[in-house]
Amino acid sequence: MSDPPNEEGRVEPRRRISGHNGVIFSIYHYEQKGILASASDDRSLRVWNVGDLTDCDPDVQCLLVLYGHQARVWSVRLLPDVIISIGEDSACIVWSYTGDIIHNFKGHKGRGIRAVAVQDKLGLVATGGADSGIRLWQIHKTPSSNSNLLNLNFDASKKIGVPKAITLADINCLVVMTDLGFICTYNFITKQWIVVLEDQSYKSYGLLEVTRLGDSILCAIGNITGSIKIFSLSSALTCKAFKQHEGKVHSLTWVTSSAQTSSDTCSLFSSGPNGVIVWLEVSCISGDITMVTEKCRFRLPNSKQRWHTSIAFVPAEGLIVCGDRRGSLVLFPMEDSNKCIKDESLPSTNNLESSDPDGQELEPIHVLFGLHGKLGVTSVVYHKGFVYSSGRDGCYRQLKLEGRQLVILRKLKSCKGMEWIECVSFTPDGDLQVLGFHSTDFVVWSTRTNEKLCSVPCGGGHRSWSYKKEGPMEVFTYIKSGDVFTHRSQRIETIQNVLKDSLHGRELTSVKYVGTIDNSSQERLDVLITSSEDTTVNIWAYNRRTKLLHCLSTISDHLSSVKTLALARTKCQDNVLSTLLVTAGGRAQIEGYRLLIQDKEGDGTGTCQVIHIASHRLDEHWDRIRNKHRMLKIDPETRYLSVAAVDEIPSSSKTPSSRVFLAAACSDGSVRFFVLSESSRQMTLLAESFHHQRCVLKVETFVHTSGADSRVMLCSAATDGRIAVWDITGTISLADRTLEEGQMDRPLQDLGLVCLTISAHQCGINSLGVRMTMDGRYLVASGGDDNSICVCWITLDQDGPGGGVQLLRSVSPAPPHSALRHTYALPQG
Amino acid sequence: MGRSSKDKRDIYYRLAKEEGWRARSAFKLLQLDEEYQLFQGVHRAVDLCAAPGSWSQVLSRKLRSSNETSEVKIVAVDLQAMAPLPGVIQIQGDITKVSTAHEIIRHFKGEPADLVVCDGAPDVTGLHDIDEYIQAQLLLAALNITTHVLRTGGTFVAKIFRGKDVTLLYSQLKIFFQEVTCAKPRSSRNSSIEAFVVCQGYSPPEGYKPNMSNPLLDHCYDVDFNQLEGPNRVIVPFLACGDLSAYDSDKTYPLQVRPLLFITSLSTQRHQYENLPTSSLQLDTGKEYNYVPPNQPPIRPPYQEACFLKKNNLLAKERPPSPVSTPPATNTSEEDDASSVCEETAIQQLSISS
């Protein structure tokens, strides 16, 4: 029933709706409600009251103007109770018809969400991202029904003071310590406060730590004079008290772990003056503390703020990992010293027993001093053979134990801008979660799905807070201006929300094939590595049977886009694929890793252990040497556009296999030469040359062997279409010599002799490949931005001019039509 | 770092600010002219998709310096508003509309133009196929409007994305121009698929009547022009322009380096410039780097209001739950002797639900 056309043959619009300040990308009509929604370039979405569309009433009201996206809004859907919009900011927002945001689903990486589908009955939204991931989300109609913030109005009972420390025993029981030395509990179900204990000597300074042991809840408190009390909440009468330290108790930590001999014992660690840590073992049977034993004493390395902040057992190795206030990780032996056993008939009441004053403290067996910076370590955990630590430096680290030493594998960050990490912990299903404060919110971050599982706007870093999750219920509680606030919510996790892993948030820059591994169930996994402008590198396993690509690990150490990857020393032994990976990109940053890939569990997905070996940043390098050699500060905005490793070690050279030489193509017009040493975990800039004077786009290396002689050659290509061929044999042997002599800090060498330059293209060379041909010559193929491919043959003769490197022939086949991005020189055959 | 980092990464961006161009694209037109002498004998020029206006600035300077005075006329068209430029007539309009063609002709008082340039680009979506397609459509629209306004023998220069269907475009351009080349100015980044078609000697097919919805231009995409063999195969030569001593748009130059002003380096100082190794010429360490703000911020961009709201923290947010108070605590300790020792103060047994 279309309208008749006018004289020009066009159908006149019946109504025009205007209001947006930019292009409209999509509209959605909800017939039953008579409303229309539009999504626009102006970053808003609008809802219009269009009524019955067959009506000719020109009056269209704008019902809602919704600003909440941080970039263009691509699409909008209307449901009976909610409005859903997706945008270039990678957010999927669920709005109420009152214009409030109910959910802001974030999780897609990079450049936006492109597609959306909704299932109203089940309350599901599926989104497709520009990152090629697909996610499924659950809509809850109103935010308030499943989460709330309670003010417990603590100060109403003035006699017991102001809360100083709080901790959740479980999701229904909060334990509070006040500045008047009271310990009380609050039950969220009965909504009752109960005073459990009071002790004047815990006034103004007191520590409180709570743990669950079987059915009992154990509390430990410590004070300024070195006294400690341990009691169970159910029978605080039978509290055990000791004078444990010569002065202030600085920290208290409960550790329940499989290290304990029986299920009714757990450990309490306390730090006193002078770095002394006392390890007590506490047994508790049906709410009664039956025994407290001093297991051992340790002494932390010297520092101003010398106390522990966190403890984890490594039972398999008989070790204890301790994080301290100085930011160090310290390793102690888990000495089962009978001599330390204390009197079992501890006084149950009245007198404070002082500890054995001449108990010998054990010294650390290994220290990573100041690993997490001056502000301290915040947590340590041990999980499946690895140690994880977090700190006030905004990082968490993965470490392993090797020969009773801690070896750092990786340094990691959680979501962008989350600088205040309070702790890391594992969920029962093995997801590593990072808890901390992100600007003014408390956040639980999942490293598995890369999303905030919980975010509570609490105002930011609190001295005393506690978080517990049991089933779907999660509780976060904190002290703010003398009051206790509690946020309780129900997280619904019935659906797996990542349906398809994302590849990368922005353009891919490089792909490398590492190798193939077989697992016990005869499945073949191809291992690939990708790098991207989104600043990350991903390691993938492609299962040939299931045809599924699975992300084994993500590297996010780069500050800027990762432009290039190189592999060296790849080998596969006992079905463990091992390779050295070099990543490089913007901000003149280059990183080296050892990767160990295997499918231990045979589940067809595999695992990848990433060990960070070393990194190099040009700006740091110049800062370091600037004082020594007065020179112009060099611009750190240099990008590395390509790296190539000298993988083949010529038989005549002295290079050990743990040492890899690397060439980098740099945007500041230079070719730089580095050495990566796996044994000393160092990356050093050895040489550079500004021969090209233009942005260098590509580098390649090859080794030419004739008889007993080997020559290491380097090809580099720049934006002016020229290819330079270098002989870097001398540079490498000089470097090998100085490295053997242990001189790491020597002036830069020159990169050496340019043997040949080839004018291959009119402008930039986007790809470069070198292959040896049957007759011992080399074929150099390049693809240019001028739409052409150039193929040259060169020979390497020992005695000819220019180091004997000669151009034999060069051809450019008829141009293809579009700009060339990649060419590869294929092996002959 | 912050605002200077773009200066470090892009020498042409920095040069444009220092020389007063509204966009770095100015150098692309200057370098194309260097190669093709685009402006010779040009009195009337059209700048399609002109905002923010750096090509119009170039046209204005170049045409006025070579022509004595009065007869120069430049018309600039863009969808978006553009800050006024002396000597440039502006039309805010869509180049895909016939009314825009009529308006241009009206400004030339019925006389055809000698040169049409088009630097048009759609807002990139990031989906390469779509971006290439839209760019091709924009180029066809520019060609179409050109057939309305260009004199026979005139020149047409337009931005092109060298995607996989580029041959189709070349074949369409060849119908209208004697000579078509693909040129990449050195100021256009190596990392971009952008290039420019320089179409010289306008000679429309006999009897061709310009029409804004012209089927002639609507070649079907089914024919695979890339696969055409022999004489049917369209080969368009490629030329990198701007000489080798020009700045490298992909290179990062230190900030202490003071770039030579481009206009002077192009003419008078050219010979000295070429003889010196580029780096030593550019190093002027005595000079402190000064940040220069961009010349022409966008006028009323669509995101203006959204940015205002964001800046003032007025964007809708997930609402934090507001605190609900529990009734004041009721059954805390009634004991008054706060001095009693520890074992006596365990007041109440408490069963905790577990």
Ligand SMILES: C[S@@+](CC[C@H](N)C(=O)[O-])C[C@H]1O[C@@H](n2cnc3c(N)ncnc32)[C@H](O)[C@@H]1O
């Ligand atoms: C890269 S900018 C041009 C820069 C300009 N040459 C200069 O030097 O300042 C591309 C312009 O194309 C314009 N544009 C895109 N589509 C258009 C259309 N259909 N009609 C007119 N202008 C259009 C955009 O508004 C944008 O300002």
